[in-house]
Structure formats: structure tokens, C-alpha cells
Amino acid sequence: MSRFGKIGIVAWGSSSALGGTWAEVWNQYLDNRTCIRYRPEQEAWVASLAASEEKKLQQLIASNKHYQRLDRSVLLSMLAAKRAVQASPWKNEKAVGLYMGSSRGATGAWEAYFEQFQSGKSQLPPQASPLSTAGNLATHTAQYVGIRGFASDQSITCSSAVHALANAVAWLESGRYERFLAGGTEAPLTPFTIAQMKALKIYASSDLSTPYPNRSLDLDKAQNTMVLGEGSAVLALERSPDQALAWIGGLGYAREDIASMTSVSEDAIGLQTAMKNALEEAGLTSVDALVCHCPGTRLGDQSEYAAIQAVFGERMPPLTSNKWKIGHTLGASGALSLELALLMIRHQAFISVPYLNTPVLKRPIRHVMVNALGFGGNAISVILEAAC
Numbered sequence: 001m002s003r004f005g006k007i008g009i010v011a012w013g014s015s016s017a018l019g020g021t022w023a024e025v026w027n028q029y030l031d032n033r034t035c036i037r038y039r040p041e042q043e044a045w046v047a048s049l050a051a052s053e054e055k056k057l058q059q060l061i062a063s064n065k066h067y068q069r070l071d072r073s074v075l076l077s078m079l080a081a082k083r084a085v086q087a088s089p090w091k092n093e094k095a096v097g098l099y100m101g102s103s104r105g106a107t108g109a110w111e112a113y114f115e116q117f118q119s120g121k122s123q124l125p126p127q128a129s130p131l132s133t134a135g136n137l138a139t140h141t142a143q144y145v146g147i148r149g150f151a152s153d154q155s156i157t158c159s160s161a162v163h164a165l166a167n168a169v170a171w172l173e174s175g176r177y178e179r180f181l182a183g184g185t186e187a188p189l190t191p192f193t194i195a196q197m198k199a200l201k202i203y204a205s206s207d208l209s210t211p212y213p214n215r216s217l218d219l220d221k222a223q224n225t226m227v228l229g230e231g232s233a234v235l236a237l238e239r240s241p242d243q244a245l246a247w248i249g250g251l252g253y254a255r256e257d258i259a260s261m262t263s264v265s266e267d268a269i270g271l272q273t274a275m276k277n278a279l280e281e282a283g284l285t286s287v288d289a290l291v292c293h294c295p296g297t298r299l300g301d302q303s304e305y306a307a308i309q310a311v312f313g314e315r316m317p318p319l320t321s322n323k324w325k326i327g328h329t330l331g332a333s334g335a336l337s338l339e340l341a342l343l344m345i346r347h348q349a350f351i352s353v354p355y356l357n358t359p360v361l362k363r364p365i366r367h368v369m370v371n372a373l374g375f376g377g378n379a380i381s382v383i384l385e386a387a388c
Contacts, residue, residue, distance in 0.1 A: 005232070006022075006239075006247050006248070007145050007172050007237055007238070007248040008238055008239075008244025008245070008248070009244060009246050009247075009265075010090075010236050010238050010340060011235075011245070012084050012234060012236060012245075012338075012342060013082065013085070014231065014232060014233035014234070014335075015049065015053050015057070015079045015083075015232050016053070016231030016336060017035035017048060017049060017050055017053075017231065017232060017326045018035065018134075018326060019050045019052060020052065020056060020079070024050075026247060027081070028348070029325070029343065030323075032354040033339055034214070034324060034327055035326050036212075036227050038208055038213075039189075041188075042194055043206055044194050044227075045088070045206075045214070045227045045229070045327070046189050046194075046227065046230075047231075047326045048189060048229075048230060048329065048350070049232070049234050053079075056079065057075055057079065057194065057224050060075055060079060061075065065350070069127055069237035070136070070140060071105075071106035071126040071132070071136075072108050072230070073102055073104075073106055073108070073232075074141070074185070074230035075138055076142050076186075077138075077333075078145070079364070080183060080233055080234040081127060081141045081144070081234045082195040085145050085147075085181070085236065087236070088236040089237070089241075089243065090179060092146075093147075094147060094148040095148070095149050095177065095178070096147040096177070096179045097147075097151070097168065097171055097179070098138055098141060098152070098169045098180070099138070099139045099151075099154070099157070099165075099168045099171075099181075099182045100138045100141060100154075100164060100165040100184065100234075100316055100333050100337070101153065101154055101159075101160030101161040101163055101183070101334070102153060102155055102160055102184060102186055102331040103157050103158055103342070103374070104136060104155070104186065104330060105133065106132050106136065107187065107188060107190055107192075107193055108190050108251075109132045110132040113132055114346075114360070118250045123228070132358060135151040137153040137185060137215065138153040140190070143168050147181070149180075154198075155331065156239075156374055157330075157331070157375040158295075158331060158333075158372065158378075159334060159373055159378045160330075161182075161183055161184025161233070161331055161336075161338075162276075162334035162370065162380045162382055163182075163336035163380055163383065164182045165235065165237075165248075165338070165377075165381065165382060166382070168180040168212040168237050168252065169251065172182040172237060172238075177239075179236070179239075181236055182235050182334070183235055184232065184329045184332035184335040185231075185338075186230060186231065186232070186329045186333075187230045188328045189384065190231075190363075191330045194228060201224065201295060202224040202295075202297045203228075203309060204225040204226060204227050205223065210368065212324050212354070214226065214323050214324050215355065216292070216294040216323035217301055217324075220303070221298060221301075223298070224298055225293045226328055227295070227323075227327040228325030228327050228330070229328060230332075231326065231336055233338065234335065235335065235362050243346070244323060244387040245309045245387060246341075246342055246385060246387055247384070247385040248382065248385075249284075249367060250278040250282030250284070250383040251277070251279035251380070251381070251383075252279070252380070253280055254271070254274045254277070255270055255376065255377070255378050256270035257377060258377050264299050264303050264373075266299075266302075267303070268303045268373075270378075271303075272276075272311050273379070275311045275369065275371070275381045276311055277381070278381040279311075279369075279383070282385065285315060287368060287370060287383060288363060288365045288366055288367050289317055289319075289344060289350055291321065291322070291337045291340055291341050291368065291371070292305075292308070292322075293371045293372050293373045294321045295335075296324075296328065308366045314371075318350055318352070318361050320336075320340070320350065320353075323335060334349075334372035337370045337372070338384070341368040341370050341384050343356060345365055345366075348364060348365055363372065365386065366386045367383055368384045
């Protein structure tokens with residue numbers, strides 16, 4: 001703990017295939033059916049927004065003519081951040097910082113403008129550049145929420161949201177801010193993005209008979225099963241709050257140099273280091289549950305499992321993932337995994353993967369680790385500690 005005290009999570013907001021309220025999301029996790037659906041026009045499985053969330057997104061767009069030009073990832077960030085602030089005990093504070101993570105940024109807008117450029121039928125509009133850059137994720141979100149503090153975003157591939165959390169923690173521990181928003185957003189269900197994932201040979205097949213297109217954490221699967229999803233989640237962090245939903249107990253991060261295209265190694269030394277550092281900072285040798293990154297690829301899932309085995313050994317905690325439920329939301333995935341961890345702590349119930357024989361967790365859930373990994377060998381782990 002720094003001289004400025006512990007960092008607590010006082011609220012969060014999200015928007016995804018699970019819904020948008022804490023109750024909706026929890027009820028979805030209690031339902032063993034996946035939110036992934038087949039989209040014929042793209043010949044791909046996807047996890048798009050819940051119908052109720054799509055309606056709210058369209059209402060947001062209709063509320064301001066300028067929002068009609070914003071990328072979907074920006075709008076999702078705005079929805080989630082507003083909910084985080086509304087659920088927090090903050091009262092119109094302006095001195096709040098914001099860090100948003102996204103792997104691809106305003107990908108839908110970029111693809112649309114580039115297609116217009118290639119067609120040669122008309123000149124690009126002047127907003128093409130500013131609205132297709134990553135920077136407008138944070139700036140539009142900060143403006144919408146009404147905060148005046150430091151606002152920035154970053155891309156460190158699929159670990160972007162948890163890296164945003166780590167940066168927010170650093171700002172809070174520095175003493176410069178008392179409150180910070182941090183999270184991730186992604187809207188990758190675009191033709192070009194899905195085509196890229198298919199080119200890597202990691203996307204799920206078009207077998208319409210399977211009840212679980214993404215088989216995250218299934219170490220016996222015969223083929224890759226990654227599926228893309230869209231969504232956003234934002235956490236409200238505070239330095240030494242009077243009331244916290246959970247504390248940031250430990251953080252660990254590492255990067256390994258790997259020659260493979262996806263930067264995945266068999267023993268995931270980088271992830272091992274990240275988990276060990278998080279445990280050391282938290283003063284723990286194990287945790288009560290672990291939310292894995294496990295994207296549903298054969299090598300990715302096996303590599304992470306091998307790393308967890310190497311770190312925990314006989315103290316292996318129960319493992320879970322939400323990729324089977326909402327797909328891989330790329331840069332937002334870490335934030336949505338943190339949402340699952342917060343809900344398990346809040347309800348003192350472990351959410352297992354339905355097609356795995358996970359033992360029933362009977363002990364209290366006090367500490368939950370969340371892993372996030374990304375291209376480039378980036379690995380980061382965070383431990384949430386129950387507040388009471």
C-alpha cells in the first residue's frame with residue numbers, strides 16, 4: 001500500500017451482450033446459455049449487444065446530432081462511463097481522471113472512411129481524421145460524463161483495459177488525483193476485423209449445431225474457437241474511499257519476446273511473472289478464484305493453464321472465464337472480466353464454465369485474480385480483494 005492509502009473500486013458501469021445493469025449482467029451469468037449468435041451476413045459467430053442495450057445506444061445517438069458520427073466504440077465507452085459515475089458516491093466532482101483502453105479504437109469509423117476513400121466517388125469529410133483516431137474515445141467520454149481532469153486512452157492490444165486500470169492506480173498513488181475512471185471499450189464486429197481474425201486461423205467454425213461456439217478453457221478442444229464480441233466496462237476508482245466494493249490488492253505485469261504472430265508461448269513465462277508479482281504485492285500465495293483470459297484458442301488456453309499450474313501448483317484456484325458467454329471483446333475484455341470478478345465477490349458465488357467439471361466452490365470469495373494477455377507478449381494480472 002502506498003503512502004496515499006489503498007485504492008478502492010466504488011462503482012462500475014458496463015454495456016455488453018449481458019445487458020447494462022448489475023442485476024441484468026448477474027442474471028445472465030446465472031444462465032448457462034451463451035450470448036453468442038451466428039450472423040449469416042458475415043458467416044461468423046458474434047456476441048453483439050443485448051437488444052435492450054442496442055436500444056439505449058440508439059437513444060444516445062438520437063440525443064445529439066453530433067453523436068451520429070461517433071464510432072460505436074466511443075458510444076459504448078460513453079454509456080459505460082456514465083453508468084459508473086451514476087452508480088458512484090461522487091457528487092458532481094470535476095477533478096476526476098479518465099483512462100480508456102481499446103485494442104483497435106474507432107475501427108468501424110476508420111473502415112467506413114477508408115471504403116469511401118477507395119471508392120473515389122466523393123471527397124472525405126473533414127471529420128474523417130479526428131473521428132477515426134483512438135484519441136476521441138477518451139475525449140468524447142470525458143465530455144459526455146462532464147469531467148475536467150486528465151483524460152487519455154491507450155492501446156496495448158487485448159490487455160488494454162487492465163493496463164488502463166494500472167495507469168489509473170499509478171495516478172491515484174501519485175497523489176495527483178483522488179478519483180479516476182478506468183476501463184476498456186471495443187466494437188470489433190466489422191467485416192475487416194472479423195476477416196483478420198479468420199486469417200489467423202483462430203476463429204470458431206460455422207458449425208450451427210454447437211451450443212457453445214467459443215469453448216474457452218476447454219483444454220481438449222480439437223480446433224480454435226475464438227469468437228468476437230462487443231462491449232465496454234468502466235470502473236470508478238478512489239483513493240482510500242469510505243466505502244468500497246473491492247480493493248486493488250495487487251498488480252503484476254510483464255512482457256516476453258516471442259517470435260510467433262500472436263505472441264503466445266507454451267509456458268507463458270510473461271504471464272507467470274505477472275501473476276507472481278500480483279500475488280507478492282497482495283501478500284498472498286493463492287486466490288479464491290481466477291478469471292482467465294483464455295480466448296478459446298488451443299494454444300492460448302493451454303499456455304495460460306500451464307502458467308497457472310506453474311505458479312499455483314497444489315494451491316490451484318477454481319478457474320473461470322466469460323469468453324464462452326460474451327466472446328472476446330479484445331481491448332475491453334479485461335474490464336468485463338473485472339466486472340465478473342466484482343459480481344462474484346458481491347454475490348459470494350462462483351460462476352463456472354458450464355461445459356467443464358469445475359468443483360463447487362464452498363469457501364468465501366475474498367480474493368479474485370483477473371488475467372489479461374495481448375499480442376506483443378503483454379501480460380497483466382490484477383487481484384481484487386473483498387472490501388468486507
